[in-house]
Amino acid sequence: MKYVSTRGRAPALSFSEILLGGLAPDGGLYLPETYPHFDAADLAAMRKMDYRELAFAILSRLADDIPAADLKALVDKTYTVEAYSHGRPDSDFGQITPLRKLEDGLYILELSNGPTLAFKDMAMQLLGNLFEYALDKVGQDINILGATSGDTGSAAEYAMRGKHNVRVFMLSPAQGMTPFQQAQMYSLQDANIFNIAVRGVFDDCQDIVKNVSNDLEFKAKYRIGAVNSINWGRIAAQVIYYFKAYFAATANAGQQVSFCVPSGNFGNVCAGHIARMMGLPVAQLVVATNENDVLDEFFRSGVYRPRTAAQTLHTSSPSMDISKASNFERFIADLAGRDYARVAELWKAVDAGGSFDLNADGLFAKVKDFGFASASSSHADRVATIRMAWSRYQTMIDTHTADGLKVGLEHRQPGIPMICLETALPAKFEETIREALNLRPERPAGLENLEALPRRVQTMDPDTAAIQAYIARHADDPLPR
Ligand SMILES: *Cc1c(COP(=O)(O)O)cnc(C)c1O
Numbered sequence: 282m283k284y285v286s287t288r289g290r291a292p293a294l295s296f297s298e299i300l301l302g303g304l305a306p307d308g309g310l311y312l313p314e315t316y317p318h319f320d321a322a323d324l325a326a327m328r329k330m331d332y333r334e335l336a337f338a339i340l341s342r343l344a345d346d347i348p349a350a351d352l353k354a355l356v357d358k359t360y361t362v363e364a365y366s367h368g369r370p371d372s373d374f375g376q377i378t379p380l381r382k383l384e385d386g387l388y389i390l391e392l393s394n395g396p397t398l399a400f401k402d403m404a405m406q407l408l409g410n411l412f413e414y415a416l417d418k419v420g421q422d423i424n425i426l427g428a429t430s431g432d433t434g435s436a437a438e439y440a441m442r443g444k445h446n447v448r449v450f451m452l453s454p455a456q457g458m459t460p461f462q463q464a465q466m467y468s469l470q471d472a473n474i475f476n477i478a479v480r481g482v483f484d485d486c487q488d489i490v491k492n493v494s495n496d497l498e499f500k501a502k503y504r505i506g507a508v509n510s511i512n513w514g515r516i517a518a519q520v521i522y523y524f525k526a527y528f529a530a531t532a533n534a535g536q537q538v539s540f541c542v543p544s545g546n547f548g549n550v551c552a553g554h555i556a557r558m559m560g561l562p563v564a565q566l567v568v569a570t571n572e573n574d575v576l577d578e579f580f581r582s583g584v585y586r587p588r589t590a591a592q593t594l595h596t597s598s599p600s601m602d603i604s605k606a607s608n609f610e611r612f613i614a615d616l617a618g619r620d621y622a623r624v625a626e627l628w629k630a631v632d633a634g635g636s637f638d639l640n641a642d643g644l645f646a647k648v649k650d651f652g653f654a655s656a657s658s659s660h661a662d663r664v665a666t667i668r669m670a671w672s673r674y675q676t677m678i679d680t681h682t683a684d685g686l687k688v689g690l691e692h693r694q695p696g697i698p699m700i701c702l703e704t705a706l707p708a709k710f711e712e713t714i715r716e717a718l719n720l721r722p723e724r725p726a727g728l729e730n731l732e733a734l735p736r737r738v739q740t741m742d743p744d745t746a747a748i749q750a751y752i753a754r755h756a757d758d759p760l761p762r
Pocket residue numbers: 399400401432433510543544545546547548549550600601681704705
C-alpha cells in the first residue's frame with residue numbers, strides 16, 4: 282500500500298513514512314493510492330469481531346508496512362476497556378464505542394468514553410502508541426508543536442503523556458476554552474507536556490505554529506513535529522468505529538445504514554467516506570455544521586468558499602468553529618476521480634484566499650454518488666435538541682452532538698438506521714447544558730474536582746520569537762523513563 286498526494290506531485294510513500302509528517306511536499310494531503318476493499322465474505326467475518334480485532338483487520342490493510350505482530354500489539358495496548366470506560370457508568374464498556382439506541386432506527390454512537398471525553402481520543406490514543414513505536418525504530422525523539430481551541434490539545438497531551446520519546450508543546454488561548462477544558466490540560470504534571478497559554482485567541486496560537494513551521498532551520502534543529510487534523514494516522518484510526526457501528530446497528534449482510542457527523546475540519550466524516558470507499562454499505566453520510574457552515578454551503582450549492590478568521594463565528598459548539606475544512610481536499614480528490622492536476626488547480630485558488638465552484642464541470646452532480654448530504658444548525662437548535670433528547674430519550678448530549686442529532690433527524694429514511702456520532706460528553710460544555718436543562722452535567726468519576734487541581738502552565742504573549750526561545754530551552758529536557 283502506497284500513499285500519494287492529492288496534488289499528485291510528491292513521491293509515493295508507505296504508512297510509516299507519512300506517519301510523522303504533515304502535508305506532502307507539494308502541499309497536498311496523503312491518500313492511499315487505491316483503497317483496500319472488503320467484500321461480502323470479509324464483512325461477514327468482520328461482523329463477529331470485537332473492537333481490537335476489527336481495528337487490526339482494518340489497519341493491517343492500511344499500515345501494511347508495520348509487521349503484523351507489532352501492529353496487533355499496538356492495537357491491543359490502545360483499545361482497552363480501561364482507557365475507554367470512565368465516560369459512562371451505564372455504557373457497554375467492552376464495546377469501546379457502544380451504540381446507544383434512542384428509538385427504532387435512531388442511534389447515537391458513543392465515541393467520548395476516552396480520557397479527554399471527546400471522540401478525538403479514539404484516534405489520538407493510537408497515534409501516541411504509533412509515534413512512540415516509529416520513533417523507537419529510528420532511535421529519535423520529537424517535539425510536537427500544536428495549537429488548540431480545546432479538544433485536540435487535550436487529546437494529544439493525554440495520548441503523549443509519559444511517552445519516552447515525545448515532548449508536547451501545546452499553545453492554547455489564555456481565554457476562550459471552557460473551564461473544564463483548561464483544567465483538563467493545565468492540570469497535567471507530566472514532564473514531557475508543556476502547556477503554553479497565549480495571551481490572545483486561537484488564531485494567534487495557530488499563526489505562531491505556522492510561523493514556526495516556516496522556520497525550517499528551527500524546525501530541523503529542534504525536531505519539531507505535529508499531530509494536527511490532517512494526519513493520516515488519525516483518519517485511518519477513525520475508519521474503525523464506522524465499521525463497528527455498522528455491525529452493531531444491522532443484523533443482515535448488505536443492509537445499509539446512514540451516519541450523521543458533526544463536522545469542522547472534515548476529519549471525522551472523511552473517515553466515514555473512506556469506510557464507504559472500502560466497501561461498508563453506507564446509504565448517506567450527512568455532514569452537520571453549526572453556524573460556520575462552509576461545508577453545508579458546499580454540499581448544498583457546489584461552491585466551496587472558505588472564510589477568513591474574522592468571518593468565523595464563536596458558537597456554543599466551539600470545536601466546529603472553523604473557516605477552512607482542512608481534510609476536505611481528500612474527498613475532492615475522490616470526487617474528481619483522482620484527477621490530481623484538477624485538485625491542485627482548485628486548491629491554488631483556495632490557498633490564494635479564493636473559492637471554487639464545481640457546478641460548471643459536472644463534478645458537483647457526482648456528490649450524490651458518494652452519499653453526501655448536509656445541513657446546519659444554530660444555538661437555538663442546539664438548546665432545543667439538548668432538551669428534546671433529555672425529555673424524549675433521557676439522554677444528555679453535548680452541543681456538538683446536538684448539532685448532529687438535529688441534522689440526523691432531518692435526514693432519516695425509512696428502513697435505514699440513522700447513526701448520529703457523539704463527539705464529546707456534555708461535561709465538557711457545561712454552560713450550554715445549564716442553559717438548556719438547568720442541570721449540571723454529570724462528570725465521570727475522578728474528575729469532580731478537576732478545576733481545583735494544581736496547574737502546570739506557562740502564560741506568554743503571542744510572540745513567536747519568545748515562544749521559540751521557550752521551546753529551545755526545553756527541547757532537550759529529560760524524557761520519562
Ligand atoms: C474536533 C471536534 C469536532 C469536529 O471534528 P472534525 O473531524 O474536525 O470534523 C466536532 N466535535 C467535537 C467535540 C470535536 O472535538
